[in-house]
Amino acid sequence: MGLTNRCATLSALLMMLALLLGGCQSLNTEPENSLYQQLGEREGIANVVEDLLYLIVEDERINQQFKGMDVAQFHRNLTDQLCELSGGPCAYTGREMRELHSDMAITDTQFNALAENLILAMEKNDIPTGAQNRLIKQLVPLYPDIRNL
Numbered sequence: 001m002g003l004t005n006r007c008a009t010l011s012a013l014l015m016m017l018a019l020l021l022g023g024c025q026s027l028n029t030e031p032e033n034s035l036y037q038q039l040g041e042r043e044g045i046a047n048v049v050e051d052l053l054y055l056i057v058e059d060e061r062i063n064q065q066f067k068g069m070d071v072a073q074f075h076r077n078l079t080d081q082l083c084e085l086s087g088g089p090c091a092y093t094g095r096e097m098r099e100l101h102s103d104m105a106i107t108d109t110q111f112n113a114l115a116e117n118l119i120l121a122m123e124k125n126d127i128p129t130g131a132q133n134r135l136i137k138q139l140v141p142l143y144p145d146i147r148n149l
Contacts, residue, residue, distance in 0.1 A: 035138075036088035038131035039122075045086070046079045051121035061113040065104060085138040097145035106147055115139075 039045050053075060056066050066074075083090030094100070115136070122132045 035086040035131055035134045036083065038128055039082070039086050039135065040125065040127070042079065042083055042088060042090065044125060044127075045082045045088070046075070048118075048121045048125050048127065049075050049079045049082065051124050052078075052118055055117040055120055056114070059113055059117060062110050062117075065106065065110060082135065086135060097142050101146045108147070111143065111147060 040047065053071065057063055077092065077094035080090045081092040081094065084092045119132060119136075122135070127135075
């Protein structure tokens with residue numbers, strides 16, 4: 001199987017896994033709070049994003065993609081975006097995902113590394129697994145725009 005086919009297969013498996021994990025949330029015994037509340041509202045989301053930024057800097061797989069970015073703006077935009085996606089009262093006003101990532105040539109490995117770091121940041125902030133899965137499920141539809149497929 002060629003590299004392109006393996007990447008496509010991996011991407012399809014990741015999307016199916018995210019959907020499956022999202023479906024498992026009904027088995028979850030956590031209290032029925034909104035995703036926004038489970039993420040710790042805006043402050044909790046901002047903490048996750050801050051920890052994500054530290055993980056990005058340390059991750060040789062992706063840190064070059066973020067070199068030279070405006071860290072404060074990235075933090076604010078990603079916090080707003082995750083807040084909005086989780087049902088919070090925030091409005092993401094940054095650029096569209098396709099436009100923002102159009103010249104970045106992001107690979108599946110880089111996409112998956114960022115997703116892995118996001119999960120690590122959520123774990124560090126004691127975000128319940130069900131809430132992590134629900135957030136990932138909200139992010140899956142952004143994949144084609146980020147990868148520019």
